[in-house]
Amino acid sequence: MLFSSPEFLYYFLPITIALYFIVPLARGRGESPGARARDPRRRNLVLLAASLVFYGWGEPRYLLLMAAQVLSGWFFGLFIDRWRGKGLSKAALIASLAVGLGGLGFFKYTDFFIANVNALFGAAIPLTRIALPIGISFYTFQILSYDIDLYRGKTELQRSLPAFAAYVTLFPQLIAGPIVRYADVARSLGEREHSVSRFALGARRFTFGLGKKVLIANVLGELADICRASGEKSLLMAWLYIVSYAFHIYFDFSGYSDMAIGLGRIFGFEFMENFNYPYTSKSVTEFWRRWHISLSSWFRDYVYIPLGGNRAGPARHIFNILVVWFLTGFWHGAGWTFIAWGGYFAALLLIEKFFLGRVLEKLPSFVSHIYLALFVLIGWTLFDAPELSTAISRAGLMFGAGGGVLAGGESLYYLRSCAVPLALALVGSTPLPSKAAAALGRRAGRLMTALEPLAVAALLTLITAYLVDGSFNPFIYFRF
DSSP: OOTTSHHIIIIIHHHHHHHHHHSOOBOOTTOOTTSOOOBOHHHHHHHHHHHHHHHHHHOGGGHHHHHHHHHHHHHHHHHHHHTTTSHHHHHHHHHHHHHHHHHHHHHHHHHHHHHHHHHHHOOOOOOOOOOOOTTHHHHHHHHHHHHHHHHHTSSOOOOOHHHHHHHHHOGGGTTTOOOOOHHHHHHHHHOOOOOHHHHHHHHHHHHHHHHIIIIIIHHHHHHHHHHHHOOOOBHHHHHHHHHHHHHHHHHHHHHHHHHHHHHHHHTTOOOOOOOSOGGGOSSHHHHHHHSSHHHHHHHIIIIIHHHTTTTSOHHHHHHHHHHHHHHHHHHHOSSHHHHHHHHHHHHHHHHIIIIIHHHHHHSOHHHHHHHHHHHHHHHHHHHHOSSHHHHHHHHHHHTTTTSOBSOOHHHHHHHHHTHHHHHHHHHHTSSHHHHHHHHHHHHSHHHHHHHHHHHHHHHHHHHHHHHHHOOOOOOGGGGO
16 A cells, blocks of 8 residues: 555554554553553554554565564563573574564565576576565665664663564565664653644654655656657767656655655654655765665664774774665665665775865865765665666766767657746755744744645645546665
8 A cells, every 4th residue: 555545545544543543541550540541552453453454455475574574583582681691692582583584584585586697597486476575675684773772772662563463564664764773762652642743743644754755756757767668869868867767766765755744643653754855965975964864773783883983993894884885786686786776985085084075075065965965866766777787878878978968859748748846856855945934933833834734735735636646656665
């Protein structure tokens, strides 16, 4: 089920919200009969049931797989805590890593390895053709972060299986993030606040994220598909393709993150921000501090720092960055283009770390922005290409290779047709809209408060019209 589908918006979500708030909160242990009830265990069960329906709606056969991963993560957590300080605790952690990463590896990478063995040795091993379970990359990392943090003593044991299952399967962030760590929501699973203002803020954030997805990402995704399939080999078509794809993937994924954060707030959870205007960065290093923050911080805390981070010598530091970015690329997909994409950014980060970073700090801001945009766009050609030769060809066309013309009739037509969504994407990828809204709120606070529900309702109506009329509506990160 998609957030941006009428079934979710007008059936699943209203029913879930109604059931959630109809179920009363319980009183915590030891509280007097007159105390205010704050224990959300009953509501956690509603969220767990809703999340299972949400996931099973599109992939019912993989519910058992997710349930098995949840059970294994919870049981290994019990053993890690019970044998704390002993060798058996570490053995339980290793077993948890083996089960979690083993399941992820089997479903995501089996055919990749088979295909490469066949190509390397001339074998004819048949491919498994196993479909990738939606969200497995995200919920596997969440389970592993719980067991690792428990082993490190950075979080407390969750003895309630329903509460742990609700954390892992929580539908707002189940299938495309952000990657929520147990330590960040542990308190909320046992006690959380609900209010009209929190609900309103969550609904607004969700609706704005939905608008980013439907009104900008979907439109520019269609444009990227058209440009990708076009036979016109012009400079304009090459740049129109990569710019529309870059905005498409940003508004698609950041829009999903906004929706997840908004839904979490409606149900009393505070999820971390996952994007912070990455296209306004002045270096690749800054870009990756602002893009998919939950994934970057996950690899930092659970791979980079345990390897030694930047505390070791230069050679070891380089090795650590290469390992992290190999894994980052491979996490995104089982293909050489994703591995090359990770290596490409590892190389850029190392160049900035040891040389270019100091130069960029001294350059005018607009020069640094151009540098960042250029190298990120080249990176997206690798990310989107089915094979390396295609990525090289597309990148070459961006710089006039291949003998193409400057512009053709088709590219000029699509540039004119999509000028408005491209302009909206350009402005929307900067803090300007939020700053303008904040300034307007300071000057006309009461009026803005009164008009905000009407504006959100109008935006939702416009989105619904687009959803009913259009057919292009995938989430790009579902394939990861």
